[in-house]
Amino acid sequence: MGYRCINLLTIVSLLLLFPVINGWGIDGHLTVCRIAQSRLSEAAADAVKQLLPEYAGNDLGSVCSWADEVRFRFHWSAPLHFINTPDVCNYKYTRDCEDDTGEKGRCVAGAINNYTTQLLTYNSGSSQADNNLTEALLFLSHFMGDIHQPLHVGFASDKGGNTIDVHWYRRKQVLHHIWDASIIETAEERLYNSNVDDLVDAVQKNITNDWADLIPRWETCSLNKTTCPDIYASEGIKAACDWAYKGATEGTVLEDDYFISRLPIVKLRLAQGGVRLAATLNRIFQ
Ligand SMILES: [Zn+2]
Structure with missing residues (x-):
């Protein structure tokens, strides 16, 4: 112990207090990946097992937030987590998929296409290529x-809700974080025994019992494409306008009304993410 140790503790507690703002929190990403892994074909399950790093122990969910962890080390990857529209409730790849410098294709939809294309080389891969395919x-x-x-396809002017200050119950928070983590955390505390596994089970039950009829449509891509992020992004900005931004302007106190009406949207999007990740991987590793 000593000064140095205390400093480290301070840094760790600051990191816990102010988590990096990007994507679903750890539990949201874990839910998407657990759902996906449970729906893989035999060939896709084998390929995923081969590609996962050893420390993941064949649990895709455990490494689903890796891309957030390397966001600063791989500085180039930061713009690949989101899309900004010019403050409109629709999305167009050619108009919106670019980074700050205007480089085309550098957004989350472009990244999904790019990594899908890379993974399609799996069956012809050398060991060097396999390394890259893990990433x-x-x-x-x-x-x-x-x-x-939803707020990962948001308005440019507020950076997907990152500049909108609201209160989540009594706590000050930015709107973006409400959708990354707060709705999920409150649901876990109140409904799922503070346990992410119970949340995963609940979404799985929704998929089986409530949304089964919708699954084929979620899985399908037009024109026999392997993946179709433009559809997912178009749904995303619509959900952002209809649910995330609605009633959540600067200074709003968000509490039960917002939580209860938005939780089903969060669960739906987690389910769609999981089902589509599985469908995409099943098409890649045929
Ligand atoms: Zn992310």
């Missing part, structure tokens, strides 16, 4: 979650 799998799994977080 491709982790990026794809993470970005499929991100694109389903």
Whole structure:
């Protein structure tokens, strides 16, 4: 113990108090990946097992937030987690999929296409290529979650709700974080024994009991494409306008009304993310 140790503790507690703002929180990403892994074909399950790093122990969910952890080390990857529209409730790839410098394709939809294309080389891969394909799998799994977080396809002027200060019950928070984590955390505390496994089970039950008829439509891509992020992004900005931004302007106190009406949307988007990640991986590893 000593000064140095205390400093480290301070840094760790600051990190816990102010988590990095990006994508579903750890539990949201874990839910998407657990759902996806439970729906893989035999061939896709084998390929995922081969590609996962050893420390993941064949649990895709445990490495689903890796892309957030390397966001600063791989500085180039930061713009790949989201899309900004010019403050309109619709999305167009050619108009909106670019980074700050205007480089085209550098957004979460472009990243999903890119890592899908990389993974399609799996069957011809050398060991060097396999290394990169591990990263491709982790990026794809993470970005499929991100694109389903409504405020990851948000308005440019407020950075997807990152500049809108609200209160979540009594706590000051930015709107973006409400959708990354707060709704999920409150649901876990109140409904799921503070346990992410119970949340995963609840979403799985929704998929089986309530949304079964919708699954084929969620899974299908037009024109026999392997993945279709433009559809996911279009749904995302619509959900952002209809549910996330609605009634949540600067200074709003968000509490039970907002929580109860938005939780089903969060669960739906987690379910769609998981189902589509599985469908995409099943098409990649045929
Ligand atoms: Zn992310």
